Amino acid sequence: MERMVVCYHAPALAYRHLHETSGLISYVVPELEARSALESAVRVYLLLSRFAKSQDVDRLLEIAEGGVSQGEQAEFNRITADLRELARPCLELDVFWRDARKELL
Template identity: 45%
Template sequence: MPDDCRNIYKTCRKAAGLTQEAAAERLGISVESLRAYETGQRVPPNEVVELMVILYNAQHLAFQHLRETNALYSSVVPEVRPRSVLEASAKLTNRIFLFAESHADRRLLRITEDNVIDASERAEFNAIMEDLQEIVEAALELRCARESS
C-alpha cells in the first residue's frame, strides 16, 4: 500500500479509542497480525476489514481499503474522504445545484438522444461525466458521514 494510506487501519482504530490489544481481541486476530496491517507489512483480508469497519464505526475504511487493494474498484469508484455530516451535506447539495444550474442534465440528454456520442460532443460529454462523478463522490461521503454520526 502507498505510504500515505497504509495507516488507515491504525488511524481508524485510534479514532475508535481502541488499543491494538483490545481491537485484535474483538476482531478475532492476533496483535501481531493487526500490527502488520497497521504498518503496511501485510494487507488485511476483506473479511477482517469488514469487521474493522463495524468495530471502528468507520465505513470510509472499506472504501479506502478497496481503492488501495483493488484496481478495478479504484478505477470506477471515486475516493471517499471522511467528512462531517454538515460538510458532506453541503458538498453534495452544492454539486447538485451546480449541475442543475449549468443545465448539464439537458445537455446530456441532447448529446445522448441519438445514442451516439460523436467527436464534436465528446469533450462536453466527458465534462458532464466528471460533474456526475463529483456528485457520486459527495453522495458516498455523505453516506459515510451519516453512518458514523
C-alpha cells in the same frame, strides 16, 4: 474483511481495503475523504444546485438520446466529470456516515 465490514457496520473499511489492494477501484469510485457529515451534505447541495441550474442536464439528455458522437465526446466527458464530482460527496456520506446514528447510541 467482509465479515468485519458487516459485523462492525463499517463500509469505510471496505472502501479503504479496496483502495489499498486494487488499482482498478479508482476507475469506478473517486478518491473519498472522511469529511464531516455537514461538510459533505453542503457539498452535495451546492454541486447539485449548480448542476441543476446549468444547461448540462438538458445537454446530457440530448447527447444520450442520440448516442455520443465523436464531436460530442469532449462535451460528454466534461459533463460526466461534473457528475463524478457530484458523486464524491454523496459517496462520502454513504461510506463514512451511513451508520453514524448507530455509533452515537
